[in-house]
Amino acid sequence: MVFRNIVFLFLALVVFGNFSYAGELASKEAMNYYNEGIQAQKSGNFEAAIIAYQKALLLGVGDIKYQKFIINNIGVIHANNGDLENAEAAFEEALSIDPNYETAVFNLGLIYDKEPDKIKAMQYWLKVLEKFKPKDFIVEVQQKAENR
Numbered sequence: 001m002v003f004r005n006i007v008f009l010f011l012a013l014v015v016f017g018n019f020s021y022a023g024e025l026a027s028k029e030a031m032n033y034y035n036e037g038i039q040a041q042k043s044g045n046f047e048a049a050i051i052a053y054q055k056a057l058l059l060g061v062g063d064i065k066y067q068k069f070i071i072n073n074i075g076v077i078h079a080n081n082g083d084l085e086n087a088e089a090a091f092e093e094a095l096s097i098d099p100n101y102e103t104a105v106f107n108l109g110l111i112y113d114k115e116p117d118k119i120k121a122m123q124y125w126l127k128v129l130e131k132f133k134p135k136d137f138i139v140e141v142q143q144k145a146e147n148r
Contacts, residue, residue: 030059034066037073046077068097072104084111105131 037052053070075090088111094104109128112121 030056068094068101087111
C-alpha cells in the first residue's frame with residue numbers, strides 16, 4: 001500500500017512537471033513568434049508579421065503585457081494597410097486588456113483623426129488629454145499661485 005502511494009506520488013510529480021515544462025516551452029515558442037513578428041513588421045513584411053503575431057497569441061504569451069503589444073502592433077499593420085476599421089478594433093482590444101496603455105490610446109486617436117468627421121476626432125483628443133493630463137503640473141501651478 002505504501003509502495004503504491006509512493007509510485008502514485010512519483011507519477012503525479014512527473015506528470016505535473018511535464019505539464020509545466022510544456023507550458024514553459026509553449027511560452028518560449030510564443031515569445032519567439034512575437035520577436036519574429038516584430039522583425040517582419042520592421043522589414044515591412046506585414047503579412048508574415050500578422051501570421052507570427054497570431055501564432056504568438058495562439059500559443060499564449062505568458063505575460064499579458066505582450067498580448068496588448070501584439071494586438072496593438074496588429075492594429076498598426078491594419079492602419080498602415082488602410083484598414084482603419086480593423087485597426088480601430090485592434091486598438092480597442094488592446095485597451096480592453098490595459099485601459100491605461102497610452103500607445104493604443106494615441107493610435108486610436110490617430111485613427112479618429114483620419115476620419116472626415118473631425119468633431120469626433122476632437123472630442124476623442126479631449127478625452128485623451130483629460131485622461132492623461134499630468135496631475136502634478138496642476139498642483140505645481142496652484143503652488144506657484146499661492147506663493148505670490
